[in-house]
Amino acid sequence: MAGLSIGALARRTGVHIETIRYFEKVGLLEAPGRTEGGHRVYTEQHVRALSFIKRARELGFTPADVRAILNLGGPGRAYCDEVQEIAVHHLKQVRSKMLDLERLERLLASTVERCSGGHVPDCPVIEMLEQPSRK
Amino acid sequence: MAGLSIGALARRTGVHIETIRYFEKVGLLEAPGRTEGGHRVYTEQHVRALSFIKRARELGFTPADVRAILNLGGPGRAYCDEVQEIAVHHLKQVRSKMLDLERLERLLASTVERCSGGHVPDCPVIEMLEQPSRK
DNA sequence: ATGGCACCTGTAGCAACTACAGGATCAAGA
DNA sequence: TCTTGATCCTGTAGTTGCTACAGGTGCCAT
Numbered sequence: 001m002a003g004l005s006i007g008a009l010a011r012r013t014g015v016h017i018e019t020i021r022y023f024e025k026v027g028l029l030e031a032p033g034r035t036e037g038g039h040r041v042y043t044e045q046h047v048r049a050l051s052f053i054k055r056a057r058e059l060g061f062t063p064a065d066v067r068a069i070l071n072l073g074g075p076g077r078a079y080c081d082e083v084q085e086i087a088v089h090h091l092k093q094v095r096s097k098m099l100d101l102e103r104l105e106r107l108l109a110s111t112v113e114r115c116s117g118g119h120v121p122d123c124p125v126i127e128m129l130e131q132p133s134r135k
Numbered sequence: 136m137a138g139l140s141i142g143a144l145a146r147r148t149g150v151h152i153e154t155i156r157y158f159e160k161v162g163l164l165e166a167p168g169r170t171e172g173g174h175r176v177y178t179e180q181h182v183r184a185l186s187f188i189k190r191a192r193e194l195g196f197t198p199a200d201v202r203a204i205l206n207l208g209g210p211g212r213a214y215c216d217e218v219q220e221i222a223v224h225h226l227k228q229v230r231s232k233m234l235d236l237e238r239l240e241r242l243l244a245s246t247v248e249r250c251s252g253g254h255v256p257d258c259p260v261i262e263m264l265e266q267p268s269r270k
Numbered sequence: 271a272t273g274g275c276a277c278c279t280g281t282a283g284c285a286a287c288t289a290c291a292g293g294a295t296c297a298a299g300a
Numbered sequence: 301t302c303t304t305g306a307t308c309c310t311g312t313a314g315t316t317g318c319t320a321c322a323g324g325t326g327c328c329a330t
């Protein structure tokens with residue numbers, strides 16, 4: 001159960017070496033111990049934490065979200081209701097983004113359908129893009 | 136019908152002055168004429184083009200997409216089939232992003248629902264985040 | 271002609287990484 | 301033990317799509 005080098009950690013978690021060092025620099029990942037020569041030595045805790053960070057980022061949590069959860073004491077010590085709050089907030093954002101995309105999808109699909117392959121000004125896509133947005 | 140200053144163009148289109156200059160620098164917006172003193176002077180063409188760029192960006196077209204359409208001769212000269220191709224490509228990306236979000240939404244919603252408000256390790260959100268991704 | 275706003279260029283900053291460059295350390299074989 | 305080659309170190313610069321200065325001019329109305 002010796003420590004892991006940064007390369008080993010990278011292989012275990014699928015996170016780039018540079019990104020690991022970056023996470024440490026910005027305070028997302030706890031700084032590990034060092035060898036005499038200054039090489040980082042990671043523990044299984046780091047594997048857990050880094051995997052957690054990675055997963056949360058993949059699910060679209062912002063680095064700020066991740067930090068918020070981690071600051072609650074990290075996985076293993078956080079209060080469920082606080083974590084839930086963050087997740088609910090994220091869920092709201094996801095739903096609103098979905099609505100945006102749905103509207104866009106309909107617009108794009110119906111527009112593309114009307115394309116003739118001819119010249120402008122017969123192109124519905126261009127026409128659509130020239131409408132001022134009614135956001 | 137005198138030309139517009141960059142500030143007037145910004146007000147007309149709702150695009151920041153710095154962003155207009157940026158678009159010029161990266162070749163999205165045609166460089167306008169200048170006064171003796173070096174101030175940019177824009178035409179109605181520029182208003183049209185900039186509005187087009189803005190709208191396309193709002194709809195999620197990447198700058199590369201916009202450039203591609205613009206390079207086809209700009210709105211008013213492009214071939215419909217080529218524009219359509221770009222739009223269809225964009226539509227595909229939108230749909231795939233929607234699917235991702237839908238999956239995520241279900242996961243988040245069902246997880247959050249099971250939250251008790253108690254301490255970890257009873258927090259389903261944390262548990263979910265600790266699962267390795269099966270992407 | 272002069273005040274004050276708008277404009278100019280150029281550079282630096284943001285997020286969230288990624289990618290070097292140049293040098294030190296580690297581990298393993300000879 | 302020595303050497304070699306992979307790995308690691310720090311620090312800086314690049315990426316994308318802007319945004320925000322700093323410091324210097326131009327424009328125009330009074």
